[in-house]
Amino acid sequence: MSEANEQILQRIKQLIPINELTPNLQSKLLNSAQVLNVKKSRFLFKQGDKDEYSYFLLEGEVELHANKKLDSVLDISSDRAKYALAQLQPRQFSVKAKTEIKVLLIERNKLDQLMLLAQESTLSSTMSGGTDIEVDVVDGVDDDTDWMTQMLQSELFSRMSMPNIHQLFALLEPIDKKAGEVVISQGEPGEHYYIISEGKCAVSRKPMPTSKDVKLAELKTGDSFGEEALISDSTRNATITMITDGVLMKLSKDTFIELIQKPTLESLSFSDAEALVDEGAVWLDVRFPNEHQESSIDDSINIPLNSLRLKTDDLDSSKQYVLFCDTGGRSSTGAFLLAERGFTVSYLEGGLVNNPEALGVQAVVPEEPKKAPKPVEVKKEKEVEADIDVGVVNEAIDAHVRVEILNAKLETTQIEMSVAEDSKDEFEKENQKKLLAAKKKLEAQKTKAEAEAKEKEKEEELKFQKLKEEAKKKMLQEKKQLEEIYNKNAKDMEKLQKAKEQAEEEIRKEREKLEQQAEAAKKQIEEAERLKQEIEESKKGLEVQAEKKKLEDEARVKKIQDAAKAEIEEERKKLAEQYDRNAKEFEELKKEKAATEAVRIAAKEEADKIIREHKLSHEKTRADEVEKMKAERLALEEKSKKIESAMQQIQQAKQKAEEEKKVALSKAKDLKEKQMESTNTKEQRAQIDTEIEVVSKKVVQAERSLKDVNHQAKQAVSAKKLNEADLIKKAEEEKEFQVQVQNDLEEFEDKQQEEAETVTQVQVHSDQMKRIMAKAADAKIKAASANKNLMNDISKQLGD
Known part of the structure; x- marks a missing residue:
C-alpha cells in the first residue's frame, strides 16, 4: 500500500463516529463506501437538498455556503472536519470544493446499523470480561416459576393491554429444540422474537468471523431474546444455542412490532418532545461521547447505548426520558431497553439528522426543491477495501465528462446547422459552411477524445487492478494477523473461562470445608462452654x-x-x-x-x-x-x-x-x-x-x-x-x-x-x-x- 493510501486509511480511522467501530465493522463499512475525488469549485451538495448519504472530508479544503454567502472554510486539520459534513436534513449548507478534495461517501442507514452493532459488540466484550449484564435478554424471575408468570410480572409486559397480551399468547408458536441445536446465529437477519418456555440456552459471540465462539451468558426459563435485532432492523449480534432440550415460544417480526414494539415505544416529533421536556422530561443522548460533544441538544445528558444497561441505576425512575441519536435507530433500541426496566420513555422520530431545529438551526426551505445528484458510481468489486485510492478511477471519469461535453457541443452545432439549412440567405449558407467545418473539427476532437478516454481508461484500469491486488494482498495479511490475534484471544477466553469454573469449584469446596470446620469449631466451643460450666x-x-x-x-x-x-x-x-x-x-x-x-x-x-x-x-x-x-x-x-x-x-x-x-x-x-x-x-x-x-x-x-x-x-x-x-x-x-x-x-x-x-x-x-x-x-x-x-x-x- 502506498504512503498516500496509508494516510487516507489512517484519516478514515480518525473520523467520528467511525473511530468507535471495531476493525471488522470498519472493514464492512468501507466495503460499502466510496472514496470520491472532487475537482476544485465543484459542489458536493447544495443547501436544501435531501439525501441518504454522509460525506466525510479526507483531503483538501471545502467551503460552506448558506443563503449564497460564505459561512466557513474547513480543512482536515479542523476538529469539525472529523464529523460528517453538514449532515442535517434538509441540508443547511452548500458544500463546495475550495481545492481538489477527497471525500468518503457512506449510506447513512448503513452507518447507523454498524454503529448499533459496534455498541452491542462493546457490550458483549464488556460482558465477556466479567461484568454481569444481559445480551438481548429480559431477566426471568425464578427457575421454578413458569414462563407465563414471569412474562406477566416483567416491567415490559405489565405495560401492555390485556387484549394485546391475549393476542400475543394466541400467536406464540411453540417449537421443540434439542440440546446443542443453534436457535439463531450471529450475523443473520432478525426475523423472530423468542421466549424460553422450557430448558436453558447459551449466549455466545465470535469477535471475528474465523474466531471461536466466546460464551457470554446463560438464559433460563422465562428469559427472552432477539428483540434488539427486530427493533433496530439489523443482524443478530450473538448466537443462541440450546444447552438442554427445551421448548421455545416463537413470535414473528411483524407480530412483535405490532403487539410489543409499537405499544411500548413512543416516537415523538421534536415539537412534541420539546413540550414534554418543558413539563419535566429529560433529553437522553445515546450516541458516543465524542458525537455528543460535537453536536447535541441543550441540557441533554449522555449515556452511550453500550453503557445504558450498566447505568440504569444512575437514572431517576420517577422522570420521563426522551432518547435521541442521529437517525432514531439507536435511540429506539435504548428506549426499549429502558422500557423493559420500568422507565417511562420515548424517542425522537428521525433523530437529529431529520430534526435540525433540535440543534438550534433554522430549517432551510429551498427555492426549487430538487433531488440530490446521484453519487458517481465507481467501478469496484465487493472484496476491495475502501483504503484503495480510487482517484485514479475518477480521472477516467473526467475523460468521459470531456466526451460528454464535446457531445453536447456537437449537438448544439447540429442544431445550428439545421437552422442554417432552412435559411436561403447566402450569409447564412456561409455560416452553414463554417458550422459544418466546426462540426467536422468537433467530430475529430470527439474521436480523439474518445480514443484518449479509452486509452486513459485502460491505463487507469490497469492501475486500479494493480492497486486492488496490492490492497487485497495487504487486506489478507492484516486479516490473517487479526484472525490469529482473535483466535489467541478466544483461546485465552476459554482458558479464563475454565480457570474461572475451576476457581469457582475450588471456592465452593473450600466454602464447604470452612462451613464444616466452623460447625466443628462451634461444637467444640459449645463443649468447652459446657466443661466451663461444669x-x-x-x-x-x-x-x-x-x-x-x-x-x-x-x-x-x-x-x-x-x-x-x-x-x-x-x-x-x-x-x-x-x-x-x-x-x-x-x-x-x-x-x-x-x-x-x-x-x-x-x-x-x-x-x-x-x-x-x-x-x-x-x-x-x-x-x-x-x-x-x-x-x-x-x-x-x-x-x-x-x-x-x-x-x-x-x-x-x-x-x-x-x-x-x-x-x-x-x-x-x-x-x-x-x-x-x-x-x-x-x-x-x-x-x-x-x-x-x-x-x-x-x-x-x-x-x-x-x-x-x-x-x-x-x-x-x-x-x-x-x-x-x-x-x-x-x-x-x-x-x-x-x-x-x-x-x-x-x-x-x-x-x-x-x-x-x-x-x-x-x-x-x-x-x-x-x-x-x-x-x-x-x-x-x-x-x-x-x-x-x-x-x-x-x-x-x-x-x-
Whole structure:
C-alpha cells in the first residue's frame, strides 16, 4: 500500500463516529463506501437538498455556503472536519470544493446499523470480561416459576393491554429444540422474537468471523431474546444455542412490532418532545461521547447505548426520558431497553439528522426543491477495501465528462446547422459552411477524445487492478494477523473461562470445608462452654463443701474446747466441794479441840514429825509435779513449733497450687485460642482437644488442692490458737496449783498446831491430807488427760 493510501486509511480511522467501530465493522463499512475525488469549485451538495448519504472530508479544503454567502472554510486539520459534513436534513449548507478534495461517501442507514452493532459488540466484550449484564435478554424471575408468570410480572409486559397480551399468547408458536441445536446465529437477519418456555440456552459471540465462539451468558426459563435485532432492523449480534432440550415460544417480526414494539415505544416529533421536556422530561443522548460533544441538544445528558444497561441505576425512575441519536435507530433500541426496566420513555422520530431545529438551526426551505445528484458510481468489486485510492478511477471519469461535453457541443452545432439549412440567405449558407467545418473539427476532437478516454481508461484500469491486488494482498495479511490475534484471544477466553469454573469449584469446596470446620469449631466451643460450666458448678460445690467442712471443724474444735473447759470446771467444783467438806471437818475438829487437848500435847511431837515428813514428801511431790508440768509446757511449745512449721509448709503448698492453677489457666486460654484457628488440621484439633481436657483436669486438681491447703491452713491457725491458749492455761494452772498447795499446807499446819490434841486426830488429819493430796493428784491427772485428748484431736485434724 502506498504512503498516500496509508494516510487516507489512517484519516478514515480518525473520523467520528467511525473511530468507535471495531476493525471488522470498519472493514464492512468501507466495503460499502466510496472514496470520491472532487475537482476544485465543484459542489458536493447544495443547501436544501435531501439525501441518504454522509460525506466525510479526507483531503483538501471545502467551503460552506448558506443563503449564497460564505459561512466557513474547513480543512482536515479542523476538529469539525472529523464529523460528517453538514449532515442535517434538509441540508443547511452548500458544500463546495475550495481545492481538489477527497471525500468518503457512506449510506447513512448503513452507518447507523454498524454503529448499533459496534455498541452491542462493546457490550458483549464488556460482558465477556466479567461484568454481569444481559445480551438481548429480559431477566426471568425464578427457575421454578413458569414462563407465563414471569412474562406477566416483567416491567415490559405489565405495560401492555390485556387484549394485546391475549393476542400475543394466541400467536406464540411453540417449537421443540434439542440440546446443542443453534436457535439463531450471529450475523443473520432478525426475523423472530423468542421466549424460553422450557430448558436453558447459551449466549455466545465470535469477535471475528474465523474466531471461536466466546460464551457470554446463560438464559433460563422465562428469559427472552432477539428483540434488539427486530427493533433496530439489523443482524443478530450473538448466537443462541440450546444447552438442554427445551421448548421455545416463537413470535414473528411483524407480530412483535405490532403487539410489543409499537405499544411500548413512543416516537415523538421534536415539537412534541420539546413540550414534554418543558413539563419535566429529560433529553437522553445515546450516541458516543465524542458525537455528543460535537453536536447535541441543550441540557441533554449522555449515556452511550453500550453503557445504558450498566447505568440504569444512575437514572431517576420517577422522570420521563426522551432518547435521541442521529437517525432514531439507536435511540429506539435504548428506549426499549429502558422500557423493559420500568422507565417511562420515548424517542425522537428521525433523530437529529431529520430534526435540525433540535440543534438550534433554522430549517432551510429551498427555492426549487430538487433531488440530490446521484453519487458517481465507481467501478469496484465487493472484496476491495475502501483504503484503495480510487482517484485514479475518477480521472477516467473526467475523460468521459470531456466526451460528454464535446457531445453536447456537437449537438448544439447540429442544431445550428439545421437552422442554417432552412435559411436561403447566402450569409447564412456561409455560416452553414463554417458550422459544418466546426462540426467536422468537433467530430475529430470527439474521436480523439474518445480514443484518449479509452486509452486513459485502460491505463487507469490497469492501475486500479494493480492497486486492488496490492490492497487485497495487504487486506489478507492484516486479516490473517487479526484472525490469529482473535483466535489467541478466544483461546485465552476459554482458558479464563475454565480457570474461572475451576476457581469457582475450588471456592465452593473450600466454602464447604470452612462451613464444616466452623460447625466443628462451634461444637467444640459449645463443649468447652459446657466443661466451663461444669467446672464452675464443681468449683461452687467444692466451695460449699469446704465451707461446710470449715464450719464442722470449727464446731468440733469448739465442742472439744467446751468439753475440756467443762471437765476442768467440773474438777474445780469437786475440789471446791472437797475443800468445803474439809473445812467443815476442821470446824468439827475445832469443836473437839478441847476434848483432845490432852492428846494434842502427847501427839504434838509425833505430829511435828509427820508434818516434817509430809513437808519433805510434799516438797518432793511438788518438785515432781512442777517438773512434770514444765515437761508438758515444753511439749506444748514443741507442738507450737510443729504447728508453725506445718503452717509454713501449708503456705508453700498454697503458693505452689496457685502457681499451678495460673499456669494451667494460661495454657487452657492459649489452647482455646489455638482451637479457634481455622487453619488447624484434624489431627492438630484432636491433639488440642486432648491437651485442653488434660489442662482442664489440672485446673480442677489445682483448685481442689488450693481449697484443701486453705482448709488445712485454717485448721492449723485454729490449732495454733488452741495450743497458745493451752500454754497460757497450763502456766496459770501451775501457778494456781502451787498457790493452792501452799495455802493448803499452811492452813493445814495452822489447824494442826491449833487442833492436834490427840494421835487419833493427827491420824485423822493425816488421812484427810492424804485424801486432799490424792484428789489434787487425781484432778491434775484428769486435766493432763483432757489436754492430751485435745492435742490428739488437733494433731488428727492437721493430719487430715
